Amino acid sequence: MSYQIAIDGPAGAGKSTIAKMVSKQLNFVYVDTGAMYRALGYYCMKENIPADNEEEVVKLCMGADVSIRYIDGEQVVVLNGENVNGVIRTPEVGNMASAVSVYKDVRAKMVDIQQKLAVTENVVMDGRDIASVVLPNANLKIYLDAAVEVRAKRRFDELSAKGECPSYETILEEVKDRDYRDMHRDNSPLVRVPEAVLVDSSYMTIEEVAAAICAEFDKVK
Numbered sequence: 001m002s003y004q005i006a007i008d009g010p011a012g013a014g015k016s017t018i019a020k021m022v023s024k025q026l027n028f029v030y031v032d033t034g035a036m037y038r039a040l041g042y043y044c045m046k047e048n049i050p051a052d053n054e055e056e057v058v059k060l061c062m063g064a065d066v067s068i069r070y071i072d073g074e075q076v077v078v079l080n081g082e083n084v085n086g087v088i089r090t091p092e093v094g095n096m097a098s099a100v101s102v103y104k105d106v107r108a109k110m111v112d113i114q115q116k117l118a119v120t121e122n123v124v125m126d127g128r129d130i131a132s133v134v135l136p137n138a139n140l141k142i143y144l145d146a147a148v149e150v151r152a153k154r155r156f157d158e159l160s161a162k163g164e165c166p167s168y169e170t171i172l173e174e175v176k177d178r179d180y181r182d183m184h185r186d187n188s189p190l191v192r193v194p195e196a197v198l199v200d201s202s203y204m205t206i207e208e209v210a211a212a213i214c215a216e217f218d219k220v221k
């Protein structure tokens with residue numbers, strides 16, 4: 001039987017970076033489920049489908065071919081045959097992913113793909129509904145959190161490093177909006193399941209968080 005580590009938490013808590021590091025240390029496959037919703041958000045943007053038009057969004061997403069491949073150990077999201085890794089990391093696509101991921105049919109399709117991946121491989125999977133819906137029997141469940149101001153500051157630093165001139169206040173509002181939508185939607189909202197270990201990354205380094213998660217895994221494996 002394969003091992004499963006589920007990491008859930010709000011945007012900007014460091015899930016992807018940390019899940020990737022943990023998966024390398026344990027030699028597990030990393031599954032970034034947010035990237036799959038981002039691919040769908042990107043597709044809707046490209047096709048000019050407004051996120052609030054459920055019928056059109058669902059129609060487009062049901063016809064989308066989304067899959068995950070691994071090239072040199074890196075996860076690649078393939079949308080209708082095209083590698084979309086290079087275009088899904090923007091804040092706009094993140095917000096659109098959050099908006100289209102509220103729909104039940106969209107989620108059901110993604111959850112099915114994610115569950116199939118975890119049957120055959122040892123996985124570290126991160127997202128919003130991993131412990132609650134996708135891998136309810138995961139060996140280890142982590143809820144990775146950080147103060148909203150810290151998460152907004154991380155996003156601000158990331159964009160500044162890319163040469164953009166973002167406004168911290170705008171980013172803070174966007175992060176709060178995204179938290180609200182991800183935590184209050186009807187379908188699989190972001191929750192901390194009671195058995196999840198809470199890790200607050202606000203004042204920890206990436207290495208410290210990864211070490212804490214590996215130590216938790218040692219206790220349950």
Ligand code: DC
Binds near residue numbers: 011012033034037097
């Ligand atoms: O983790 P991320 O920022 O890449 O995720 C983008 C959006 O996708 C997030 O705001 C909500 C949605 N998402 C989801 O609903 N369920 C998941 N398991 C992962 C992401």
